[in-house]
Amino acid sequence: MADVDLFVIGAGSGGVRIAKNGGIAVDEFSYSSVPGIYAVGDVTNRVNLTPVAIREGHAFADTVFGGKPTAVDHGNVPTAVFSEPEVGAIGMTEAVARERLARVDIYKTSFRPMKMSLAGRDTRAFFKLVVDGETDRVVGCHIVGADAAEMIQLVGVAIKMKATKSDFDAVMAVHPTAAEELVTLREKAVSYQREAAE
Ligand SMILES: Cc1cc2nc3c(=O)[nH]c(=O)nc-3n(C[C@H](O)[C@H](O)[C@H](O)COP(=O)(O)OP(=O)(O)OC[C@H]3O[C@@H](n4cnc5c(N)ncnc54)[C@H](O)[C@@H]3O)c2cc1C
Numbered sequence: 692m693a694d695v696d697l698f699v700i701g702a703g704s705g706g707v708r709i710a711k712n713g714g715i716a717v718d719e720f721s722y723s724s725v726p727g728i729y730a731v732g733d734v735t736n737r738v739n740l741t742p743v744a745i746r747e748g749h750a751f752a753d754t755v756f757g758g759k760p761t762a763v764d765h766g767n768v769p770t771a772v773f774s775e776p777e778v779g780a781i782g783m784t785e786a787v788a789r790e791r792l793a794r795v796d797i798y799k800t801s802f803r804p805m806k807m808s809l810a811g812r813d814t815r816a817f818f819k820l821v822v823d824g825e826t827d828r829v830v831g832c833h834i835v836g837a838d839a840a841e842m843i844q845l846v847g848v849a850i851k852m853k854a855t856k857s858d859f860d861a862v863m864a865v866h867p868t869a870a871e872e873l874v875t876l877r878e879k880a881v882s883y884q885r886e887a888a889e
Contacts, residue, residue, distance in 0.1 A: 711735045717764035721751045729755065738765050769847035771840030776814070779843025781850055782831035783821050794824025795858070795883045798876035804837065804869040818872045820856065826860060827855040832873070842870050 708724035710716035713822045714736025721729045731751050732744035743765070750761040772778040799819040807814045816836030823830050832846045849858070864871035 702837045710736070720754045721747060721763075722758055738768050740768065740770065743768060748776060767847065767850050769850075771843060773840065776816075776836050777839040778837035779834040779841075779846075780832070781843055781847050782829075784833070785819070785821055788823070788830055789883050789885075792823050792825070792830070793885045796822040796824045796879050797881045797883075798856070799880045800872050800876060800879070802872070805867040806869075807837075809886045816869050816872075818869075820859070820873070820876055820878070822856045824884070827857055829854055829859060831854055836869060837870065842873070846873065888889065 705725055705728065707728055707802050708716040715723055715730040715734050717723055717730050717735050717740075717815055721731050721735070723730050729751055731747035733739045735747075737743070737747075743763070750763045753759045753761040767782050769779065769781040771780075782789065785795070785797055797819065799817070801815055801817045803813065804816050814837065816839075817834070818836075819831075819833040821831030821833075822828065829850055832843065832850065834842055834846075859874050859876075862874040864874050
């Protein structure tokens with residue numbers, strides 16, 4: 692059995708190093724700077740969400756007690772804001788993609804979902820896909836509107852599988868849904884190309 696100390700965090704926690712982000716500094720296996728002391732969850736200030744904390748806990752148990760070193764992939768975590776309207780997001784924003792990628796294609800639409808129209812409501816929805824213009828990979832998806840959280844959970848599977856815009860386009864729409872917009876976005880709203888360095 693691995694040698695693990697349970698301890699209460701407080702002033703002077705045995706020399707545990709604090710990262711620049713203010714959390715306990717850990718490596719990809721959640722080892723702190725002090726042997727025998729590990730940290731998972733919000734206290735590490737990586738991605739502060741319940742499922743991430745749970746996943747980090749599982750990985751820690753597999754690594755330290757299961758003899759199976761397991762690192763947690765903190766990339767492309769789907770997130771939601773349960774506001775009115777709801778927001779769902781995964782991956783790069785348009786701004787981040789423009790910083791990181793040589794070519795970026797943006798597809799977006801704003802519309803009144805049919806179920807809202809039928810109910811005589813003026814509630815609208817917004818969808819945006821951020822696509823790497825060189826590889827065609829969908830690197831970000833941003834949804835505002837009813838059920839955005841439910842939708843972004845499923846988009847997360849496609850993005851984790853490195854789906855391309857062509858993969859999205861190859862999927863038949865489910866009509867009449869709001870989510871069908873994800874697979875029927877044909878026109879680029881805007882494209883960005885980074886200037887070649889002198
Ligand atoms: C208002 C709010 C809404 C949120 N909504 C969502 C959401 O919708 N979805 C989502 O995924 N995440 C949400 N989160 C984030 C989520 O709650 C955290 O990411 C998650 O609880 C992290 O789990 P944890 O075990 O790392 O920390 P915690 O759940 O905070 O557990 C830490 C525990 O340590 C205890 N503790 C603190 N100090 C000491 C000490 N010195 N000694 C001993 N024990 C101590 C605390 O009492 C607590 O029980 C929300 C957070 C907030 C604040």
